[in-house]
Amino acid sequence: MCTPSPKCSVWNCNNLTCRSRFISRHDRYRTDQLMAITENHDFSVTVERDVPTEMRDGVLLRSDIYRPVGATTCPVLLCRTPYDKAQNTYIQIARALASNGYIAVVQDIRGRGISDGKYFWQFQNNAETFDAQDGYDTVEWAAGIPGSDGQVGTWGHSYPSWCIWRLAGTQPTALKALFASGMSARLLGLNFGIFETGRRLQWTYKMAVNARRRVGDESGPKTEEEADAQWHEVERGKWIWYLPLDDLPDYLFSTLTPLLKTYLREQDKEFWAFQKIHHKVNVPTCQLTGWYDRLVGTMDNFTGMVTEGPESLRNQHRLIIGPWGHNSNNLTRIQGPFDFGPDADTTYPQEVARWYDYSLKGIDNGIASEPPVKLFIMGENRWRFEHEWPLARTEYTEFFLHSGGSANTVRGDGVLSVSEPGNEPPDVFDYDPKDPVMSLMGIDAQAAPRDQSPLNGRQDILVYQTPPLQEDIEVTGPVVLKLWAASNTPDTDFTAKLIDVHPNGLAVNLTYGIMRARYRNGYENPSLIEPGQPYEYAIHLNPTGILFRRGHRIRLDVSSSDFPNFDRNHNTGADFWSDAELRVAHQTVFHNAEYPSRLILPVIPRS
Incomplete structure (x- = not known):
């Protein structure tokens, strides 16, 4: 029987019976977790379905209301969703919250589910949508429903948290605290300007x-x-x-x-820009995300609130970053090939209820005395509290790229080292968009920890790695690759992937980034490149939190595609949506004294 651990990955096991047994057991485990929180409750729950609420323009939106039986008055926790309020996920979470003494409301947003009106989605100009006004109107309505004590909070993962931030900027008087998760402050922090x-x-x-x-x-x-x-x-x-x-x-x-x-046509447009409303949000907030969450830019909402929010509230915001992906139903210890241990286990409703027990009910559950940032450090597999994000004691350390000109594949001669480069030959590869480097991701096309060995033999991946580490190194925070590169085409992409290589050869991705050459000077100033000309590309990878153990290697993979995580660059310089031509790009990566390519890691000193 194969069991998942850093030394044995069920996803790499060839025993199909083992794989199916593990997957079904894991599904039951996740379901049992959610069921347990609703069964170990203080209140039974009643549900009132399809309750209409009239918006200011007369459009009716419909909600399901979950009430704790026997409670007198209690706070209302609101979720507004485009994904159908009758989904089992919402039913389970709402029941769990109601069983813990809250009125839980799940509403279909305008134009979705069974609500009236025309749908406007999150990938367009905010001025064209109704979500801010509808959110305000719904909060004020929820404060007055039977059983409400007048206080309203929010919940809901991903798109529902986009709805939360849209309404939070309108300052509803009944909104007293906010819980949001899996929603980046910036759209361009999610897609890097690429479809x-x-x-x-x-x-x-x-x-x-x-x-x-x-x-x-x-x-x-x-x-x-x-x-x-x-x-x-x-x-x-x-x-x-x-x-x-x-x-x-x-x-x-x-x-x-x-x-x-x-x-x-609008991939380089910033439609979210929640940093522009942080100064308006006048309630305590709690943010939750994971290191493998594609929307780990959730943490930027926390930093925005503690730097731009009302000064009187800046010490009341909280941030939780676990070892999880984007799925709020899977805040568990098992992620891909890893078992992060029992401390990594929680459920979404547990985290929501704990926040509101403190912020709305005034229960002394420890949050008041905790530092504001709670991080799970992978590799060490334990939680740690911090006072800020990013960490003030970070030592940003440059790891320079080296090779003898043959860094292609894991069998190449690419090296990562703190030593600066001298006179070294560049590395070259051809990027063919007809044969891109395929993304190793979850079945839901979300980021996930995966063994990278299926890509080991590709000549279009340059691999740079340290020797086996002589001591533990913690890397926690934002990661940047300063890459000096040239292409023989007018536009192309360069990708970066940070990987933890275990002593047994298991190599698992930690984080990634991508740069479309035309955006090297910013999304507001796109410009094509001069073929053959070296440029320095600042590739921002998503933040991570990992203790690289002694004997492990720190590895960087550089290529020009990560498909279908991101669209293929056609290498023609034309608009990608209307262009059917695909051109092979000849890429050159420099690492010498004049063009010192380097990976900048946020190293945290270990006491």
Whole structure:
């Protein structure tokens, strides 16, 4: 029997019986976790469904209200979602919160589920949407429903947290605290200005289920579960490779197709920019994310609140970063090939209830005396409290890229070292968008820890790694690669992936970043490159928190594609959505005294 651990990865086990047994056991474990919190409750729960609320323009939005039986008055916790309030996830979380003495409200946002009105999605100009006004109106309504004590808080992961930040900037009088998770402060911090082909097409295909239903279209999958299955079994292999993307058939995404095709043209636009509203948010906040969360930029909402929020509240904000991915149903110890230990286990409703027990009910549960930042350090596999983010004691350390000109593949001669380079030959590779480096990711097209060995033999990946470490090194914080590179094309991409290599050879990704050459001077100033000219590219990888153990290696993979995590650069300089041509790019990576490519790691001194 294979069990997941840093030394044995069930995902790499060839025993299919073992794999299926583990996966089914893990699914039962996650379900049992959620069920346990609803069974070990103080209150039984009643549900009032499809309750209408009139917005200021007369549009009716509908909510399900979960109430604790026997409670007198209690706070209301609101979730506004585009994903159908009747989803099992929302039912379980709402019941768990109600059983802990809260009124939980789940609302279908405008134009989604069974709410009225026209849908405007999160990937367009905020001025065109109604989410801020609808959120304000719903908070004020929720404060006055039967059983409410007048206090309203929020919950909801990912898109629902986008809705939370939109309403928070309107300063509803009844909003007294905020819990948000899995939502970056900046859209460009998520997509790096590049279309997320795999995730965005799959996501839109699922969203189209409700879009079809609303216009009476009987074609296509009838549920999101059916959509997921059909996408993976039938549609994915057709559409992620489709060119040009602007010619995707209208039927594929129903009424969402025009929104998607408009968004294709606006990849370098910052539509979220929550940093612009942090100064308006006048309540305590708690943010939750994970190191493998694609939207780990959630932490920027915390830093924004403690630097730009009202001064009287700056010590009342909290940040939790666990070893998890983007799935709020899977805040568990088992992530990919790793068992992070029992301390990594929690559930979403547990974290929400703990925050509001403190911030709305005034219960002394320890939060008041805790430092504001709670981090899970992978490798060490324990939680640690900190007073700020990023950590003030960080020693940003440069690890220079070296080679004899043959860093291609894991068998190459690429080295990471704190020694500065001298006169070294560059490394070269060809990037063919017809044969991109494939993303190793979750079935939901989300980032996840994965063994990187399937990519070991690719000549278009440059590998730079340290010798086995002589002592532990902690790397916690933002990661940057300063890469000196040239291409023979007018535009291209360069990618970076930070990897932990175990003594037994297991190599697992930690974080990633990508730079489209035209955005090297910022998204506001795109410009093509001069073929053959070296440029310095500052590639910002997502933050991480890892203790590299003695005997492990720190590894950096450099390439030009990470597909379908990100769209392939066609290397032509043309607009990617209308261009069907694919050109091979010849890439050169420099690491010498004149062009010192280096990886800047946030090293934390160990006492």
